[in-house]
Amino acid sequence: MAPRKVVLRFPPQIVDKPLIYHLVKDYGLMINVLKANVNPYKEGFMVVEISGEPHQYEQGLNFLRERGVIIDQLSENIVRNTDKCTHCGACTSACPSGALYVSRPSMEVIFDEEKCVVCGVCLKTCPVKAIEVNFNGHGGRSI
Amino acid sequence: MGVKRTYAEINEKIKSGKVVVVTAEEIIGMVKEKGIEKVAEEVDVVTTGTFGPMCSSGAFFNFGHPKPRIKMHRVWMNGVPAYTGIAAVDAYLGATELPDFDPLNSNYPGEFRYGGGHVIEDLVAGKAIKLEATGYGTDCYPRKKIETYITLNDVNEAYLFNPRNAYQNYNVAVNLSEKIIYTYMGTLKPNLGNAHYCSAGQLSPLMNDPYYRTIGIGTRIFLGGGIGYVVWNGTQHSPCGPRGENGVPLGGAGTLAVIGDLKQMNSQWLRGTSYLGYGSTLTVGVGVPIPILDEDMVRFTSVKDEDIFAPIVDYSNDYPNGTGKTLGSVSYAQLKSGFIEVNGREVPTAPLSSYVKAREIAETLKQWIMKGDFLLGEPVQTLPSADSGVALKGLQEKPAP
Numbered sequence: 001m002a003p004r005k006v007v008l009r010f011p012p013q014i015v016d017k018p019l020i021y022h023l024v025k026d027y028g029l030m031i032n033v034l035k036a037n038v039n040p041y042k043e044g045f046m047v048v049e050i051s052g053e054p055h056q057y058e059q060g061l062n063f064l065r066e067r068g069v070i071i072d073q074l075s076e077n078i079v080r081n082t083d084k085c086t087h088c089g090a091c092t093s094a095c096p097s098g099a100l101y102v103s104r105p106s107m108e109v110i111f112d113e114e115k116c117v118v119c120g121v122c123l124k125t126c127p128v129k130a131i132e133v134n135f136n137g138h139g140g141r142s143i
Numbered sequence: 144m145g146v147k148r149t150y151a152e153i154n155e156k157i158k159s160g161k162v163v164v165v166t167a168e169e170i171i172g173m174v175k176e177k178g179i180e181k182v183a184e185e186v187d188v189v190t191t192g193t194f195g196p197m198c199s200s201g202a203f204f205n206f207g208h209p210k211p212r213i214k215m216h217r218v219w220m221n222g223v224p225a226y227t228g229i230a231a232v233d234a235y236l237g238a239t240e241l242p243d244f245d246p247l248n249s250n251y252p253g254e255f256r257y258g259g260g261h262v263i264e265d266l267v268a269g270k271a272i273k274l275e276a277t278g279y280g281t282d283c284y285p286r287k288k289i290e291t292y293i294t295l296n297d298v299n300e301a302y303l304f305n306p307r308n309a310y311q312n313y314n315v316a317v318n319l320s321e322k323i324i325y326t327y328m329g330t331l332k333p334n335l336g337n338a339h340y341c342s343a344g345q346l347s348p349l350m351n352d353p354y355y356r357t358i359g360i361g362t363r364i365f366l367g368g369g370i371g372y373v374v375w376n377g378t379q380h381s382p383c384g385p386r387g388e389n390g391v392p393l394g395g396a397g398t399l400a401v402i403g404d405l406k407q408m409n410s411q412w413l414r415g416t417s418y419l420g421y422g423s424t425l426t427v428g429v430g431v432p433i434p435i436l437d438e439d440m441v442r443f444t445s446v447k448d449e450d451i452f453a454p455i456v457d458y459s460n461d462y463p464n465g466t467g468k469t470l471g472s473v474s475y476a477q478l479k480s481g482f483i484e485v486n487g488r489e490v491p492t493a494p495l496s497s498y499v500k501a502r503e504i505a506e507t508l509k510q511w512i513m514k515g516d517f518l519l520g521e522p523v524q525t526l527p528s529a530d531s532g533v534a535l536k537g538l539q540e541k542p543a544p
Contacts, residue, residue, distance in 0.1 A: 086500055087498075087499035089493045089494040090494075092493045093330075093332070093337035093491055102494070107479065107497075107498035109499075127196065127426070128414050
């Protein structure tokens with residue numbers, strides 16, 4: 001099974017429970033934590049990439065649901081931080097979908113969100129780290 | 144013969160608010176419309192600008208003495224080592240320096256997210272940075288270790304001193320190999336997948352004064368959002384290569400060494416920069432005012448992208464191995480159009496130097512001069528030019544003499 005990205009939300013009452021551990025131990029799933037924000041007595045939030053056998057994936061997710069974890073499929077979107085962007089243009093030849101392009105003759109770099117396929121190539125290409133990724137609206141993160 | 148002007152006359156006009164300043168972009172249209180002679184009569188100063196990654200950059204610091212005193216033998220600024228082989232609490236932080244713990248290219252391609260250039264940006268942005276130093280202890284400097292936090296305001300001196308900036312023209316980088324390569328010219332896709340260039344072309348300082356007639360030691364400039372000066376030719380200054388009929392070199396040529404007080408600069412114009420698989424550096428904003436001393440200076444400053452050519456170089460083999468081979472030459476107008484032709488193929492282009500910001504620098508410098516805040520500095524010495532005989536040397540491997 002190809003790795004799947006999901007967003008896990010942990011209500012305050014279960015935020016201190018070692019739940020991810022069970023996904024690994026009991027369901028043989030491989031977990032890659034992409035982003036996490038966990039504080040005592042507050043709702044916790046985690047973006048994880050999960051790979052493993054399909055039936056174990058389903059069972060693992062059911063295990064989490066039974067314990068009160070709220071699970072959403074990940075919707076990522078790429079954001080350009082316009083304060084940081086210098087309009088250098090380095091991203092434009094890396095972007096495979098033409099979402100980042102140079103407008104002529106002004107030579108400004110334009111980001112067309114409609115064309116973005118969220119492949120993330122620009123995240124590492126941008127020399128000044130002006131490209132960030134949002135996970136389900138939970139803040140910006142530049143990788 | 145036409146009009147003649149001196150620096151003193153131009154500076155008088157700046158002081159009296161009567162100076163006429165245009166950017167190196169604006170003068171192109173003016174010359175087309177009115178002709179060289181008329182524009183030479185009208186315009187006193189042309190402003191230029193460039194905003195690109197300039198690796199040969201860095202800053203000198205004097206941190207002040209703690210009690211008891213220390214002779215700093217090793218220094219780290221936010222984990223990035225600075226050079227301390229100078230006096231006790233002096234150091235030089237280079238833009239491309241990386242923290243000791245950076246994985247570099249061991250996890251290829253490395254990301255190089257934080258280096259000397261980023262420390263400089265953080266300091267100029269007013270942030271506190273961690274200063275760590277060790278010493279070996281002497282009778283006069285007994286202390287062996289210090290760990291503290293500093294801001295730009297806390298240090299005695301902090302000045303940017305960039306040994307090579309504002310390259311006059313540069314290569315266009317392509318990749319002829321079958322695998323992706325990560326270079327200081329950005330990420331180059333296999334089989335001529337893209338072409339990267341790095342110059343502001345018609346707005347770039349040395350493109351507008353190709354023989355360095357007015358840009359020399361003592362020229363006052365826009366540097367990192369503040370005021371700086373040209374102090375020498377830059378390293379690798381190579382003025383004697385081939386030039387076009389307009390005098391503009393057909394490849395990398397002249398360079399500038401520049402200096403300026405970091406405390407009056409702006410982090411908008413000094414940006415820590417990372418090139419995937421290559422390293423970190425500093426993107427520097429430089430703008431140089433060019434006095435219109437006579438009609439020749441109008442001719443030079445009205446140069447346009449169509450008439451400036453750059454060599455296309457393969458960065459998978461020819462550049463790393465120094466074969467000297469090029470794949471032809473293209474104008475900046477072609478480069479800016481988004482596509483060039485290489486080996487009969489249409490190749491998409493992308494810049495690494497921001498033309499938008501270059502234009503903003505030229506415009507800002509124009510405003511400074513018009514407001515009377517910024518007088519022109521007459522060079523006390525000009526830089527070696529096309530008749531100097533200066534040639535670029537390679538490094539030879541020799542046995543002990």
